[in-house]
Amino acid sequence: MFSGNVSRSLAGPDRSATEKFAPMSGYLSEIFVSFQGEGAQVGERHLFVRFAGCNLRCRYCDTPYSLDRHPTWQAHDPATGKTSTLANPVSPEELLRLVAHFQNQDPSIQMMAVTGGEPLLQAKFLREVLIGRELDLPVLLETNGVLPQQLVAILPGVHVISMDIKLPSNSGERPFWDEHRAFLEIAKSRKCYVKVLVDRTTDPGEVEHAARIVSQVAPEVLLFLQPIVDAQGHVCADGETLVTLFLAARRQHEHVRVLPQVHKLLGIP
Ligand code: SF4
Numbered sequence: 001m002f003s004g005n006v007s008r009s010l011a012g013p014d015r016s017a018t019e020k021f022a023p024m025s026g027y028l029s030e031i032f033v034s035f036q037g038e039g040a041q042v043g044e045r046h047l048f049v050r051f052a053g054c055n056l057r058c059r060y061c062d063t064p065y066s067l068d069r070h071p072t073w074q075a076h077d078p079a080t081g082k083t084s085t086l087a088n089p090v091s092p093e094e095l096l097r098l099v100a101h102f103q104n105q106d107p108s109i110q111m112m113a114v115t116g117g118e119p120l121l122q123a124k125f126l127r128e129v130l131i132g133r134e135l136d137l138p139v140l141l142e143t144n145g146v147l148p149q150q151l152v153a154i155l156p157g158v159h160v161i162s163m164d165i166k167l168p169s170n171s172g173e174r175p176f177w178d179e180h181r182a183f184l185e186i187a188k189s190r191k192c193y194v195k196v197l198v199d200r201t202t203d204p205g206e207v208e209h210a211a212r213i214v215s216q217v218a219p220e221v222l223l224f225l226q227p228i229v230d231a232q233g234h235v236c237a238d239g240e241t242l243v244t245l246f247l248a249a250r251r252q253h254e255h256v257r258v259l260p261q262v263h264k265l266l267g268i269p
Contacts, residue, residue, distance in 0.1 A: 024125050026125035030048075034263060046113040051118070111160070143161070167206040192221055229260075
């Protein structure tokens, strides 16, 4: 499927030698084209580059295959519908060639969504990809919002930031209030929005606390309450729950919206 240098360089026999001298390489999980299903860019045609590895283990994670690094990753070709298995790690040049290939296959792509996993765990590689290279697409960074210093390193290469605020009552993780506040202080210099995932187990007090942080740090930023969807595809928040959580957020912040994951409603990746 992928012609010429891209597929040969990723799968070729001299791969170990390439790695030895590569200045920086990254671990990916998959690359594909779809409609953006979340947040402020919803409905746009995006090229998704999913990074491998995450520093969190949220109970509701819907991309468990991206939580760890693996020797291979998947490329889903938009023109043929075929999936290719490629080798990790990948050099910045290899990824950029692949991005250009996808753009040629689907000129309707409006943005490159860098997602995960947690892409900021590979900030050095990301910096190599995004800054000072010929990347002919605006970049959306989708992040869990707990690594502010890593964000600083790649900020010049990012156009839009989608950051989470994680709630301990539904993520199962510890609170990250200070990290989220510091992250938003930096992220607000770009176009930015915040996602808070919610379900029936969500503590309204935590939603209110998250909304207070957004209101204090970046009062014009949109805050999305995103209902969690379980592995069977069921939405885990009923209408009454959503109204309760919406009101909790609105007590602290003006710009609040409830938005489900549209790609899941459509049954697309
Ligand atoms: S931060 Fe995102 S990728 Fe990581 S475990 Fe949580 S939901 Fe999954």
